[in-house]
Amino acid sequence: MDIELIKGTLSVMVLTLLNREPMYGYQIVSRIRECTNGAFEWTPGALYPSLHKMEAGGLIEGEWAGEAGTRRRKYYRITDAGRKVLLEKTEAWKRLCRAMDQVMERGNG
Amino acid sequence: MDEIERYLDDVCRTLGGSHDLRQHIRDELRDHIGETIDALAAKGLSLEDAAHKAIEDFGKPEDMRRELQSVYGRQVTAFLIGRAIAWKEQNMKSGWKWSFAATGVLLMLIVGQVLCIYAPFVFIFPGIRWHFEALGEALPALTAASLRAGTLVLGREAIPAWALLVAVLVAWGIFEWRSTSENKALIRLACGIFASFLLTAVLCFVAFATVLGLAEAASLSFHADPRPYALKQLSQAQNAIGDLRKAVRTQDRDAAHHAESHFTSALWNLRSDRQTASLVATGRPGQVETLQAMMQTMEEQSRWVRLDRRQKDMDALTETWNRFCREINYDSPPVPAAGGQSDDASGGAMSTGP
Numbered sequence: 001m002d003i004e005l006i007k008g009t010l011s012v013m014v015l016t017l018l019n020r021e022p023m024y025g026y027q028i029v030s031r032i033r034e035c036t037n038g039a040f041e042w043t044p045g046a047l048y049p050s051l052h053k054m055e056a057g058g059l060i061e062g063e064w065a066g067e068a069g070t071r072r073r074k075y076y077r078i079t080d081a082g083r084k085v086l087l088e089k090t091e092a093w094k095r096l097c098r099a100m101d102q103v104m105e106r107g108n109g
Numbered sequence: 110m111d112e113i114e115r116y117l118d119d120v121c122r123t124l125g126g127s128h129d130l131r132q133h134i135r136d137e138l139r140d141h142i143g144e145t146i147d148a149l150a151a152k153g154l155s156l157e158d159a160a161h162k163a164i165e166d167f168g169k170p171e172d173m174r175r176e177l178q179s180v181y182g183r184q185v186t187a188f189l190i191g192r193a194i195a196w197k198e199q200n201m202k203s204g205w206k207w208s209f210a211a212t213g214v215l216l217m218l219i220v221g222q223v224l225c226i227y228a229p230f231v232f233i234f235p236g237i238r239w240h241f242e243a244l245g246e247a248l249p250a251l252t253a254a255s256l257r258a259g260t261l262v263l264g265r266e267a268i269p270a271w272a273l274l275v276a277v278l279v280a281w282g283i284f285e286w287r288s289t290s291e292n293k294a295l296i297r298l299a300c301g302i303f304a305s306f307l308l309t310a311v312l313c314f315v316a317f318a319t320v321l322g323l324a325e326a327a328s329l330s331f332h333a334d335p336r337p338y339a340l341k342q343l344s345q346a347q348n349a350i351g352d353l354r355k356a357v358r359t360q361d362r363d364a365a366h367h368a369e370s371h372f373t374s375a376l377w378n379l380r381s382d383r384q385t386a387s388l389v390a391t392g393r394p395g396q397v398e399t400l401q402a403m404m405q406t407m408e409e410q411s412r413w414v415r416l417d418r419r420q421k422d423m424d425a426l427t428e429t430w431n432r433f434c435r436e437i438n439y440d441s442p443p444v445p446a447a448g449g450q451s452d453d454a455s456g457g458a459m460s461t462g463p
Binding site: 024025026029043044045046048049052053056064071072073074 | 133134136137138140141143144145166167168169172173176177179180181
């Protein structure tokens, strides 16, 4: 899939997933793969810089969890600011999809 | 697992932010790689293959580093070290010649700097100090500080310079013997460059102190009253003649050499027109030239005394000296001319000024 297109959708998808429950990096990649039946194969090299950018921007926040002797993981949760941005981006994305649908229907018709 | 740590090193090496932040990023990425390895191992891959595949899935380390740098910035020191290592890999892997040539040039530079620092302490500072002492003036502060610092390293009772040199060579030898780092050449060069920077700072200080000392000494020589200085020289010459006479009597070659050296040194300092003129009592035309000629004669006579230590030559020198003292009206205790026993050679005084 086009890398630029993926980059544009990445933050929306991450915020959507985190809006349901806190997740760690590997879990996010796996969940996206499952949800899209493998259509989106994010590399960690793309995911982590985006997660850290969103964390620095205050859209999500990370917290380390894990007991002694087990693997420690950094769980990300969405913030209020992140929910607001998610709402805006979801609306924008829906508008874009509707517009694309209309263009394609009329173009074919 | 080294492969994983190397990958994480590559990603996090030049990232900005605190050490803790870099450590958190490392832990997070290591956790992800660990999860991927577990998943791949569950599918039947060996741990080694699983680790290799997990790292491959992460993508190029420089891409991730660049992305993370856009969030956290870049660490300057780590960046410089990274560039140095990259330079080393590009230039020095081609052979030992680069390393050898660079180390050789650096070593020559350091030796040159050490010699340039050492030289003023041996050849210039003693003269400057002697000059100021003779004039009864204090040394310029910077020159005095430089001399004190030099005495700490070069003085007889301080740490000898060669001990420092041996310590440095021993440290270097241990490094060459024990270090197994693949960046050995780079570390060697970095230490050399650091040492050279330090030596450059010391050299600048010493050079400035030298120039200042020389300038002040020259200024004093031109502006100070030459007469007290000339009297000191006369007194020194008088003492030296006494010592020389003793050395002839005892046939002590070393003492003769020492006394003659002091005598000629005092005369040499008196022979400038300015100094000689300050001794002239009567202002008679040509008197300065006459005195200078007498001093030249005494220098030659003292040389013969030093070489042969004959009483006859000593008498000739004493005769010229007494004549010289009479000429300038120097009220010194007369030196016995025919092998007399008087050892009183203390300095006298001018009975009348010019």
